Amino acid sequence: MLVITTTLLISYTIVTLLVYRQTVDVVEGEIQQEADYIIRAIEISGYEYLDQMDAVRENTRVTWIDGNGEVLYDSGQDDPELENHADRPEVKEAFKTGEGQDIRQSDTKGSEMFYYAKKLSDGTVLRVSKTINNAFHSALTILPAMAAIAIIMMIFAWLLAKWQVARLIEPINKLNLENPLENDVYEELTPLLESMDKQNKEKEAIANMRKEFSANVSHELKTPLTSISGYAEIMMNGLVRPEDVKGFSERIYNEASRLIVLIEDIIRLSKLDEGRVDMEKEEVELYTLTREICSRLSHQAEKRNVHVEMSGEQVTILGIRQVLSEMIYNICENAIKYNRPGGRVDVWVGNTLKGVKVIVTDTGIGIPEDQKERIFERFYRVDKSHSKETGGTGLGLSIVKHGALLHNAHIQVESELNKGTKMELTFEK
Numbered sequence: 467m468l469v470i471t472t473t474l475l476i477s478y479t480i481v482t483l484l485v486y487r488q489t490v491d492v493v494e495g496e497i498q499q500e501a502d503y504i505i506r507a508i509e510i511s512g513y514e515y516l517d518q519m520d521a522v523r524e525n526t527r528v529t530w531i532d533g534n535g536e537v538l539y540d541s542g543q544d545d546p547e548l549e550n551h552a553d554r555p556e557v558k559e560a561f562k563t564g565e566g567q568d569i570r571q572s573d574t575k576g577s578e579m580f581y582y583a584k585k586l587s588d589g590t591v592l593r594v595s596k597t598i599n600n601a602f603h604s605a606l607t608i609l610p611a612m613a614a615i616a617i618i619m620m621i622f623a624w625l626l627a628k629w630q631v632a633r634l635i636e637p638i639n640k641l642n643l644e645n646p647l648e649n650d651v652y653e654e655l656t657p658l659l660e661s662m663d664k665q666n667k668e669k670e671a672i673a674n675m676r677k678e679f680s681a682n683v684s685h686e687l688k689t690p691l692t693s694i695s696g697y698a699e700i701m702m703n704g705l706v707r708p709e710d711v712k713g714f715s716e717r718i719y720n721e722a723s724r725l726i727v728l729i730e731d732i733i734r735l736s737k738l739d740e741g742r743v744d745m746e747k748e749e750v751e752l753y754t755l756t757r758e759i760c761s762r763l764s765h766q767a768e769k770r771n772v773h774v775e776m777s778g779e780q781v782t783i784l785g786i787r788q789v790l791s792e793m794i795y796n797i798c799e800n801a802i803k804y805n806r807p808g809g810r811v812d813v814w815v816g817n818t819l820k821g822v823k824v825i826v827t828d829t830g831i832g833i834p835e836d837q838k839e840r841i842f843e844r845f846y847r848v849d850k851s852h853s854k855e856t857g858g859t860g861l862g863l864s865i866v867k868h869g870a871l872l873h874n875a876h877i878q879v880e881s882e883l884n885k886g887t888k889m890e891l892t893f894e895k
Contacts, residue, residue: 501594556583690721778815793869796862801828824891833881842867
């Protein structure tokens with residue numbers, strides 16, 4: 467519609483100018499021819515011819531001007547007292563070169579006129595003029611035809627656009643959104659279909675992950691709850707000797723504690739996963755924070771006969787203190803849990819060329835090469851046989867992964883089976 471409207475307006479302007487120009491050319495030829503006839507008649511019959519022909523000239527005005535510019539005769543005026551015409555452009559040009567012409571608004575007629583003047587042999591000038599349609603009048607003359615064309619073209623464009631849009635949209639409406647790449651449509655839609663296919667796969671992966679997560683949560687929650695229920699039922703039925711009550715109560719307490727830790731980790735991970743961490747980032751001094759974490763883990767390390775040593779320098783990053791604490795705590799705790807009796811854990815915090823790093827190295831059981839990528843999955847454990855023994859929930863490294871994403875950090879794992887693991891947490895500059 468816009469293209470047609472613009473085209474019609476441009477065409478209308480051009481046609482108006484062409485019609486106007488053509489009208490001027492026709493009038494010019496007619497006047498020159500008429501002037502030649504009149505001059506020829508004057509030369510044969512004398513100037514009395516002007517009076518004789520005055521009655522039959524309806525659309526043509528004839529003016530006879532002497533060498534001083536005085537009007538000797540004018541067919542368009544009864545009053546012979548007209549102002550001097552020596553300054554008229556066409557008259558001046560005729561005196562100078564023999565003939566002249568001009569188009570202008572007539573003061574006496576009040577309309578646009580074409581003037582043609584020619585010098586006679588006696589030195590006087592004969593001027594012939596005619597009224598012509600101006601450009602605006604030409605435009606009005608063409609307007610009805612152009613308006614009719616515009617209406618027809620608009621109706622045609624609307625029908626064509628409606629048909630074309632329906633034809634273009636039809637294959638899109640029939641797209642198989644479940645399998646976008648199987649659609650045979652326009653080449654231009656390929657990037658969109660590839661993007662949709664990628665999103666579908668991501669959604670499917672997320673859905674599968676949620677299903678697996680739900681199944682794992684159910685299993686992990688069921689295990690301690692079953693133990694608690696079993697011990698409580700035995701105690702309720704009076705099947706426990708008085709001297710064994712303390713042991714059964716301790717087992718119930720441990721399973722309940724394990725359940726609480728698991729639920730807390732699930733809630734924490736869900737918040738990180740959904741980006742619902744309400745705390746604002748602040749300046750956190752990592753060396754001091756890590757030293758406090760090592761102190762908190764010292765009892766656990768002593769219990770497992772693992773030596774923990776920390777070194778490095780004071781460094782500060784912008785982050786969420788609680789999340790950073792949980793990340794470093796989980797990495798260090800894993801290094802202690804999955805270590806050997808008499809083993810060691812070395813923790814280093816400091817600046818590097820790539821940014822601030824926290825490096826935790828242990829002499830533990832290590833991670834098989836084919837399982838390195840899976841250790842950050844929820845509830846995944848490398849050593850499943852000792853999972854209950856170590857007391858972990860299987861969510862620690864998932865929390866580390868999501869915390870790293872929150873802080874734009876990078877995790878690198880180097881490990882050798884039965885020799886130990888090195889885990890680097892890099893906060894890029």
